[in-house]
Amino acid sequence: MLRSIRNALHRKRNCELRHGNIKRFFGQPAAQTHPHLLQEGEVTPGISRAEFCYRRQRLMEAIWKTKLHRKSVANHIALFPSACKSYMTHDIPYPFRQNTDFLYLSGFQEPDSLLMLHSIPGKSSNSFKSVLFVPKRDPDKELWDGPRSGVEGAVDLTGVDEAYNIHELEHYLQCYCRDTDSFAVWYDYIRPCHNDLHNRVLAQFLTQNRHTAMETTNQLVQALRLIKSPAEVALMKRSCEIASEAFQSVMQFSCPGVNESQLYAKVDFECRMRSAEFLAYPPVIAGGDRANIIHYINNNQIIHAGELVLMDAGCELHGYSSDITRTWPVSGQFSAVQRLLYEAVLAVQESCIQQCTTQNSLDDIFFHMLDKLGHQLKTIGLIPQNSNKDSRLRAARQFCPHHLGHYLGMDVHDTAGISRQTKLQPGMVVTVEPGIYIPASTTTVPAEFRGIGIRIEDDVLITDSGQTVLTEKCPKHPDDVEAMVRS
Numbered sequence: 345m346l347r348s349i350r351n352a353l354h355r356k357r358n359c360e361l362r363h364g365n366i367k368r369f370f371g372q373p374a375a376q377t378h379p380h381l382l383q384e385g386e387v388t389p390g391i392s393r394a395e396f397c398y399r400r401q402r403l404m405e406a407i408w409k410t411k412l413h414r415k416s417v418a419n420h421i422a423l424f425p426s427a428c429k430s431y432m433t434h435d436i437p438y439p440f441r442q443n444t445d446f447l448y449l450s451g452f453q454e455p456d457s458l459l460m461l462h463s464i465p466g467k468s469s470n471s472f473k474s475v476l477f478v479p480k481r482d483p484d485k486e487l488w489d490g491p492r493s494g495v496e497g498a499v500d501l502t503g504v505d506e507a508y509n510i511h512e513l514e515h516y517l518q519c520y521c522r523d524t525d526s527f528a529v530w531y532d533y534i535r536p537c538h539n540d541l542h543n544r545v546l547a548q549f550l551t552q553n554r555h556t557a558m559e560t561t562n563q564l565v566q567a568l569r570l571i572k573s574p575a576e577v578a579l580m581k582r583s584c585e586i587a588s589e590a591f592q593s594v595m596q597f598s599c600p601g602v603n604e605s606q607l608y609a610k611v612d613f614e615c616r617m618r619s620a621e622f623l624a625y626p627p628v629i630a631g632g633d634r635a636n637i638i639h640y641i642n643n644n645q646i647i648h649a650g651e652l653v654l655m656d657a658g659c660e661l662h663g664y665s666s667d668i669t670r671t672w673p674v675s676g677q678f679s680a681v682q683r684l685l686y687e688a689v690l691a692v693q694e695s696c697i698q699q700c701t702t703q704n705s706l707d708d709i710f711f712h713m714l715d716k717l718g719h720q721l722k723t724i725g726l727i728p729q730n731s732n733k734d735s736r737l738r739a740a741r742q743f744c745p746h747h748l749g750h751y752l753g754m755d756v757h758d759t760a761g762i763s764r765q766t767k768l769q770p771g772m773v774v775t776v777e778p779g780i781y782i783p784a785s786t787t788t789v790p791a792e793f794r795g796i797g798i799r800i801e802d803d804v805l806i807t808d809s810g811q812t813v814l815t816e817k818c819p820k821h822p823d824d825v826e827a828m829v830r831s
């Protein structure tokens with residue numbers, strides 16, 4: 345009875361919302377409140393309700409297809425907690441970033457929530473229900489923190505089948521146990537992303553031993569996230585374009601005496617001015633010898649005339665990341681030695697991009713990179729002319745201690761659980777980022793090479809016919825780089 349009243353109210357409310365009779369705010373941008381960001385039918389900018397629904401469907405299909413080592417299991421329940429709010433000090437939150445798998449499957453942007461996908465006991469094996477548990481609406485809290493979507497808002501926004509207050513999670517799970525004889529639980533219990541929900545509700549649910557199998561979800565979700573849909577490719581393209589334009593502006597803004605922190609501010613500004621929500625990671629902005637510290641993020645030194653500056657930065661646009669590195673002469677002209685090394689890295693990088701096809705894996709292209717790099721080091725004269733293949737590869741590892749690249753997507757180091765031995769497939773995006781690093785303390789090379797660090801990184805979409813460089817707007821050839829810095 346209560347339920348039918350609630351459903352009737354819900355329908356009335358939806359009708360009013362559709363006809364714009366009442367103003368309703370959500371806990372995240374929606375087409376009604378942010379028409380400049382979302383179109384009707386989208387849950388997050390650029391991604392439709394139908395696509396989110398399809399993602400959940402595909403995940404459940406993957407679950408049904410997985411052979412569990414024990415006897416066949418009729419029912420499945422998959423749990424995806426959101427991220428929680430975290431604080432830098434009393435009452436002062438860090439910027440919130442949603443848990444990626446949760447966002448990929450629900451599009452819901454509030455903390456302290458959970459998405460549950462479960463088969464329906466007694467129903468045919470390929471039907472399931474998607475249920476969101478969300479923070480309860482609370483006028484006092486909303487006065488401080490802004491509106492929450494609440495249960496009605498969550499269903500309207502995301503198109504899940506049902507929504508409940510997060511406090512009802514425990515009871516819902518108990519009811520599911522009661523109604524279901526045998527079921528498997530799918531949940532990333534090894535590294536719970538929401539400690540409070542895990543400790544208060546989920547850990548206890550898991551130890552009740554009512555389920556017949558327990559599996560983690562991250563491999564299944566990452567396998568889906570690995571291949572980008574056309575809508576995702578469009579967002580990746582735009583994220584890469586924004587970052588490329590920002591790099592152009594930072595190059596133009598560079599001059600001898602500039603502080604790395606000022607270039608940081610500039611790249612952040614230029615990305616946000618083009619609608620990116622934030623930088624995808626703390627950027628590396630390293631003048632001179634500091635470029636040899638791979639994860640240098642202090643970004644607080646003066647860059648002097650004649651030095652190179654290495655910038656590794658990217659932005660996040662509506663949940664999709666870009667990741668670019670360029671190295672340029674802060675004075676607008678490479679020295680002869682700087683250009684020699686730069687052209688060596690560029691030749692390796694361009695050769696590696698050509699290898700980004702369905703014939704190769706990231707590891708295959710990594711070995712290609714080491715081979716090419718070894719030859720370049722020999723040509724330049726950094727290693728002896730009579731070096732054999734083994735010593736060339738060893739030298740390449742020494743001058744470039746990192747891998748060729750990684751998968752890119754919603755996360756910067758996207759789908760990290762997927763092996764780099766996987767052959768590339770259309771719809772994957774990878775980074776290609778070889779470098780040569782020669783710390784000032786390196787005594788085995790001539791003095792003029794010391795203290796130079798160079799990396800060139802592009803984002804590459806794998807296509808049916810080969811590959812597309814999504815960051816091609818960012819200057820890369822040494823003449824173009826010099827012209828950009830001088831302009």
Ligand SMILES: [Mn+2]
Nearest residue numbers: 667775777801
């Ligand atoms: Mn990268």
